[in-house]
Amino acid sequence: MQVDILAIGVHPDDIELGCAGTLLAHREKGYTIGLLDLTRGELGSRGSAKIRTKEAHAAAQVLGAKFRANADMADGFFQHSEENLRKIIKVVREARPEIVLANAIEDRHPDHGRAARLIADACYLSGLMKIETHDDQGKVQEKWRPRAVYHYSQDRSRKPDLIVDIKGHFDKKMKAILCYESQFHATPGGQYADEPKTPISGEDFLNYQRYKAAVFAREAGLELAEAFNVERVIAVNDLILLK
Numbered sequence: 001m002q003v004d005i006l007a008i009g010v011h012p013d014d015i016e017l018g019c020a021g022t023l024l025a026h027r028e029k030g031y032t033i034g035l036l037d038l039t040r041g042e043l044g045s046r047g048s049a050k051i052r053t054k055e056a057h058a059a060a061q062v063l064g065a066k067f068r069a070n071a072d073m074a075d076g077f078f079q080h081s082e083e084n085l086r087k088i089i090k091v092v093r094e095a096r097p098e099i100v101l102a103n104a105i106e107d108r109h110p111d112h113g114r115a116a117r118l119i120a121d122a123c124y125l126s127g128l129m130k131i132e133t134h135d136d137q138g139k140v141q142e143k144w145r146p147r148a149v150y151h152y153s154q155d156r157s158r159k160p161d162l163i164v165d166i167k168g169h170f171d172k173k174m175k176a177i178l179c180y181e182s183q184f185h186a187t188p189g190g191q192y193a194d195e196p197k198t199p200i201s202g203e204d205f206l207n208y209q210r211y212k213a214a215v216f217a218r219e220a221g222l223e224l225a226e227a228f229n230v231e232r233v234i235a236v237n238d239l240i241l242l243k
Contacts, residue, residue, distance in 0.1 A: 018152030021166025047182030160227035
């Protein structure tokens with residue numbers, strides 16, 4: 001299960017919408033990725049937890065993830081609790097990522113900001129040796145703290161602290177997003193055509209993904225990008241290499 005980058009999202013499809021291009025760009029460079037969903041999105045207006053779980057695993061194959069796990073927290077009602085912190089800590093210690101990508105620090109959906117705090121706190125606590133967790137075989141896990149947590153942009157576009165060039169990976173990002181057939185742009189007469197209409201179920205929402213990526217990229221002279229925020233200072237070794 002050990003990976004270089006662990007992407008965490010509170011709902012299945014958060015990762016795909018927020019940072020799939022970044023994951024694909026790093027996969028191309030040879031880095032390994034793992035995925036963790038905190039809930040099964042069971043409160044979503046369309047589809048069901050079972051359907052979304054199946055869709056999530058299909059998307060994981062598109063992204064080339066080494067694993068996709070689910071913490072089975074309660075969609076909409078999960079709390080910042082010891083139980084939920086330990087669920088994340090267990091995966092972090094198992095996967096030992098250098099980097100964690102997490103939900104937006106603040107957003108329209110209250111689950112996103114709440115998950116961001118939960119994930120960031122779990123990553124910190126995972127580095128404390130006196131917090132004991134066990135793997136699936138009952139063995140005590142070694143402490144591990146990722147080097148950084150980066151929060152991807154979601155509904156509300158905050159001013160980014162950094163952006164990642166995803167020009168060559170946008171089409172595959174959209175392929176991963178469209179694995180969630182129950183959620184996005186139901187074809188007239190298709191399997192999910194009679195499901196309730198939502199702010200993300202129309203074709204306009206899919207078109208918006210490219211527009212949003214273009215807006216993030218523009219200031220840096222790029223074509224398409226994903227945006228991230230951090231809660232700590234970012235350090236670099238070479239200013240000349242920055243775009």
